Amino acid sequence: MTTRRTLLSAGAALIALSTGLSLPAFAQEKIKVAAIYTVPVEQQWVSRIHKALDAAKARGEIDYVFSENVTNADYERVMRQYAEQGNKFIVGEAFAVEAAARKVAKDYPKTAFLLGSSGKPQAPNFAVFDNYIQEPAYLSGMIAGGMSKTNKIGLVGGYPIPEVNRLMHAFMAGAKETNPKAEFTVSFIGSWFDPPKAKEASFAMIDKGVDVLYAERFGVSDAAKERGKLAIGNVVNTQPQYPETVVASALWSMEPTINEALKAIKAGTFKEADYGVYSTMKHKGSELAPLGTFESKVPADLIAKVKAREQEIRDGKLVVVVNDKEPKSTAR
Known part of the structure; x- marks a missing residue:
């Protein structure tokens, strides 16, 4: 059996020490956010992401749109469409579409991507999270x-x-x-x-x-x-x-993860990082x-x-x- 403690610590350090990617800052304006879900938003896992983004929308921090029940075959197209529409932050699950999601992120280096993934972050703008509960x-x-x-x-x-x-x-x-x-x-x-x-x-x-x-x-x-x-x-x-x-x-609460990502985007310091640590009890x-x-x-x-x-x-x-x-x- 192995432990992800080292991985989580590294992820936290990576976020904390991030000196920034040349992504634009959004300190005052609402951030356009899009989420792509392969299941209904009522499903347990996805509902946590949706809830956190809805909370940020209610606070007036973001404009939020989403697509649910997106098939794996259609995921890349929807992802590209949201990026082309000017959404600066794209959230979702990449577990069954890793290659496609990472390809899209490379094509839109000025867009911040935060995807549920078992893989590692990908420079310069593909961050990952996981439910470490x-x-x-x-x-x-x-x-x-x-x-x-x-x-x-x-x-x-x-x-x-x-x-x-x-x-x-x-x-x-x-x-x-x-x-x-x-x-x-x-x-x-x-x-x-x-x-x-x-x-x-x-x-x-x-x-x-x-x-x-x-x-x-x-x-x-x-x-x-x-x-x-x-x-x-x-x-x-x-x-x-x-x-x-x-x-x-x-x-599981996704608020700490989403809030940390939004903070980085506002400051113009969002980059590839592992946000999994924010699912632990220590970070609420x-x-x-x-x-x-x-x-x-x-x-x-x-x-x-x-x-x-x-x-x-x-x-x-x-x-x-x-x-x-x-x-x-x-x-x-």
Whole structure:
């Protein structure tokens, strides 16, 4: 297993020490921003980016337009169109279109690009970000382990890519801390947005004795609700929709990332950099959701253990290991 701590530190240093690219400054005027999403804005991951950009728009900092459900084949065309229209900041996910996105960035060196990516930044103007929320994922795993009565925990994800794998590994490590007997069933549905398929995968796990489910995808909590089981949310807090089902969630906030990028653009210092560090708890890019309706249902000693670990993370005494390898089932 490897850790991205060095990578994240390097990314932070790169941003902090950036002496600037010859991009124009936008200190007083609104910045024209465009976002390109391959899924609906309701999808967990993309909704966080959309929310952060909407907040900047509400503050009067940016003019914001976006396209959703853009196919991989059409991504480059849409990206170029936004650049040609004078948008100075383009945001999106490049995971399945890395080559095309990086090619477009090279053709528009005066435009700032910030793309979700597993790759490295690309000079002079292609910055990357990622959802490094493994810390609250570990904490939510601790809760899952402590709440499981069958010691069987299920995880349903979209695709086994680093951004998903690291969260699942952290979640399982947390569960093992509070429940050494925990066994895991892992499944990937091959889609970023297919609630019915995620629901069916969850039903299959429940039929095999799973009583707590990690809802990396939408649809998992629906299955848990129908069968009277528990779920742990991911990226967004869905407890208001599932008050008797979702115990806790690992939350992701893109505001710190977007705000840092906008600051650099305004100052004319935006350049290639890794913004992943701004998704960590230290930078308020992630957190464990409040227990809410489960405040009195989670054992007090378990809550105490979770809070102690959370403080250790915030104090830098506990570093959650980042493992990007595909997680495997351990259930017999």
